[in-house]
Amino acid sequence: MGRTYIVEETVGQYLSNINLQGKAFVSGLLIGQCSSQKDYVILATRTPPKEEQSENLKHPKAKSDNLDEEWATEHAYQVSRMLPGGLLVLGVFIITTLELANDFQNALRRLMFAVEKSINRKRLWNFTEEEVSERVTLHICASTKKIFCRSYDIRDPKSSARPADWKYQNGLSSSWLSLECTVHINIHIPLSATSVSYTLEKNTKNGLTRWAKQIENGVYLINGQVKDEDCDLLEGQLLNSDHRSTATVQICSGSVNLKGAVKCRAYIHNSKPKVKEAVQAVKRDIMNTVADRCEILFEDLLLNEIPEKKDSEKEFHILPRRVFVPLSGSTVMLCDYKFDDESAEEIRDHFMEMLDQTIQIEDVEIAEEINTVCVSSSVNSQASLDTTDDEPPKQPIKTTIVLKIQQNIGVIAAFTVAVLAAGISFHYFSD
Numbered sequence: 001m002g003r004t005y006i007v008e009e010t011v012g013q014y015l016s017n018i019n020l021q022g023k024a025f026v027s028g029l030l031i032g033q034c035s036s037q038k039d040y041v042i043l044a045t046r047t048p049p050k051e052e053q054s055e056n057l058k059h060p061k062a063k064s065d066n067l068d069e070e071w072a073t074e075h076a077y078q079v080s081r082m083l084p085g086g087l088l089v090l091g092v093f094i095i096t097t098l099e100l101a102n103d104f105q106n107a108l109r110r111l112m113f114a115v116e117k118s119i120n121r122k123r124l125w126n127f128t129e130e131e132v133s134e135r136v137t138l139h140i141c142a143s144t145k146k147i148f149c150r151s152y153d154i155r156d157p158k159s160s161a162r163p164a165d166w167k168y169q170n171g172l173s174s175s176w177l178s179l180e181c182t183v184h185i186n187i188h189i190p191l192s193a194t195s196v197s198y199t200l201e202k203n204t205k206n207g208l209t210r211w212a213k214q215i216e217n218g219v220y221l222i223n224g225q226v227k228d229e230d231c232d233l234l235e236g237q238l239l240n241s242d243h244r245s246t247a248t249v250q251i252c253s254g255s256v257n258l259k260g261a262v263k264c265r266a267y268i269h270n271s272k273p274k275v276k277e278a279v280q281a282v283k284r285d286i287m288n289t290v291a292d293r294c295e296i297l298f299e300d301l302l303l304n305e306i307p308e309k310k311d312s313e314k315e316f317h318i319l320p321r322r323v324f325v326p327l328s329g330s331t332v333m334l335c336d337y338k339f340d341d342e343s344a345e346e347i348r349d350h351f352m353e354m355l356d357q358t359i360q361i362e363d364v365e366i367a368e369e370i371n372t373v374c375v376s377s378s379v380n381s382q383a384s385l386d387t388t389d390d391e392p393p394k395q396p397i398k399t400t401i402v403l404k405i406q407q408n409i410g411v412i413a414a415f416t417v418a419v420l421a422a423g424i425s426f427h428y429f430s431d
Helices: 009-017 051-057 069-080 105-120 200-217 275-303 344-355
Strands: 004-008 025-034 039-046 088-096 134-141 147-153 165-169 176-191 249-252 254-269 315-319 321-326 333-338 371-376 380-383 426-430
Touching (some): 009 165, 025 069, 039 088, 069 088, 069 105, 105 147, 147 165, 176 200, 200 254, 254 275, 254 321, 275 371, 321 344
Parallel strands (some): 088 134
Antiparallel strands (some): 025 039, 176 426, 249 380, 321 333
């Protein structure tokens, strides 16, 4: 039996309202969340066409070869940055004319695998063996509105299509639990004599990969206690925990420091969520948002041709800040990143371009203070990122002043789900 996709009714309305406007087809992304029993789709967004592509697609003999895979996968990668923890690009859709209804199945399959590969290329985490590995393709005939829904196993590039059920449900977007945390980071990335010659981006990525293992392997507390990960989020037996680790010291020819406070959010569907699902969603949002804003900074430096400083000079850069915007008719909020010289109007335009969503400027929530990257090439001895401390965490003096990442703790609300993962806490909200 194939997978079942429970789809927000507004997604169906959005797909029905897409007008080919003389084009042979329109493609796009399906966004939502996987679970062991079924998947939930809360958003669909068309891929913005290239100007030259728009003219080609109006040709009456346009074929699947005109589907620009590189353009579509880049769109998927950009969209993946705008999703909080727990939400994923679940697959792709295409709407075609009746004449081309049979021409796009293989192209749609290739696109689905290419999209998944593009999104995965720079993640700091991997899917577990237990997680759902199927992704969906949706083919809609523009004139008959007939739907062909299939799923494929992304772990097997040779997997065959499986029929899947596509079922609409009203109010799906309001059935979500929201989790939030503030993570105070001071990530120190030591540069060895060999790595100092690498680019800033490569050195930072290598350091973040080691830091991500701490986030993955941390001890997570719920209301100050460790719970069995297979228990319901708000219930479950308490367990004992004895977390220990050691520090190593190495000689450094330089260092990269990422410092500041980052806001993290995750969402899980309100259908008997487990502790491990909540923890996993938050952990991945922590890793995603730190890695994404570093990559956005590097892209900005390259775009503006800002050279890296040499010798013993210190180099400071401001990381983009995270902003959140509510998804219309939903308790879920999507996100984006902005530099200080970018306006709210630019964020609004970016949401329209990437997600085909109209947002109100007054709804744009700037969540953070300024975060920085400091690059230094002085020789010194520093503890590596494998360091953790046995001392209890201390409260930061204020949100922009932090201790070592292993000792940070964020603000805990009146009712909390606290997390200690290399010193991280988050609180839990139910809408």
